[in-house]
Amino acid sequence: MLLEQPLGQLATRIAGATAVFHQFKLDFCCGGQQSLGEAIAKRGLNQQQVLAALEKLQRQPQAAVDWHSEPTPKLAEYVLTRFHQRHREQLPELIRLARRVETVHSDSPHCPHGLANHLADMQQELESHMLKEEQILFPMLVRGVYPFGPISVMLEEHQEHGEALEKLDKLSFEQQLPPGACNTWTALYLGLRELKEDLMQHILLENEILFVEPKRPGHGDQSCCGSCQ
Structure with missing residues (x-):
């Protein structure tokens, strides 16, 4: 489940996720160990808006380099x-x-x-x-x-x-x-x-x-x- 995953992990595994995190001002680098759910709650964001943006990215073809496998x-x-x-x-x-x-x-x-x-x-x-x-x-x-x-x-x-x-x-x-x-x-x-x-x-x-x-x-x-x- 996306909400339970750390921001850093999501940012390196979903192409385009960093743009979403910038949009919602979620710290995915130094704050990358906190879960998406925790980060959303901390900033008082609309959970469904953030999830919808990430799920849309997951449905798109992944053209970015997967650095985990390089x-x-x-x-x-x-x-x-x-x-x-x-x-x-x-x-x-x-x-x-x-x-x-x-x-x-x-x-x-x-x-x-x-x-x-x-x-x-x-x-x-x-x-x-x-x-x-x-x-x-x-x-x-x-x-x-x-x-x-x-x-x-x-x-x-x-x-x-x-x-x-x-x-x-x-x-x-x-x-x-x-x-x-x-x-x-x-x-x-x-x-x-x-x-x-x-x-x-x-x-x-x-x-x-x-x-x-x-x-x-x-x-x-x-x-x-x-x-x-």
Whole structure:
């Protein structure tokens, strides 16, 4: 039954579920261990609306990659190219846009004061986090080694990233634009929503699949790429 399943599990097994969770503001990455029913109750949502949206997705053809069945090297490479590289592109521009909005619209009650500095802090923390994954953890995972210590550190830092996203939402009024917002402000909030969705998906794949010792090809068998050997 969907209501009894953890959000993280649903998000990685139903294509498009993350869009539904974003729509209803359900935390499927750092809050991925709570059941769908618990999350719905906590937010006071209409249970049938959420279930109907997920059940509709289940009836559709599943075109998305099932990362549970893919070898670890392939998933690790995907995380590096799809998320690590993208975050490094997103944050410098978002910081620039935020500083511009805070300067030009400082008198507005809707101005996201402190957002640029918060994004700069996020950039620093994320860069440190990603380097540890790239230089230490991911090479071990590709070799089929799942070290408890480094994985625990990364999971703790994921919690901190989730808290940073909550602060980002607060500073930016959940990316709700004021009437007559300029193009820079509009671009900033569009970019923040993209960053938030990307980072949540990034954390989800690592927490629920990549950091979990798998029962799938990719660890020294003949179906694995040569980098695992």
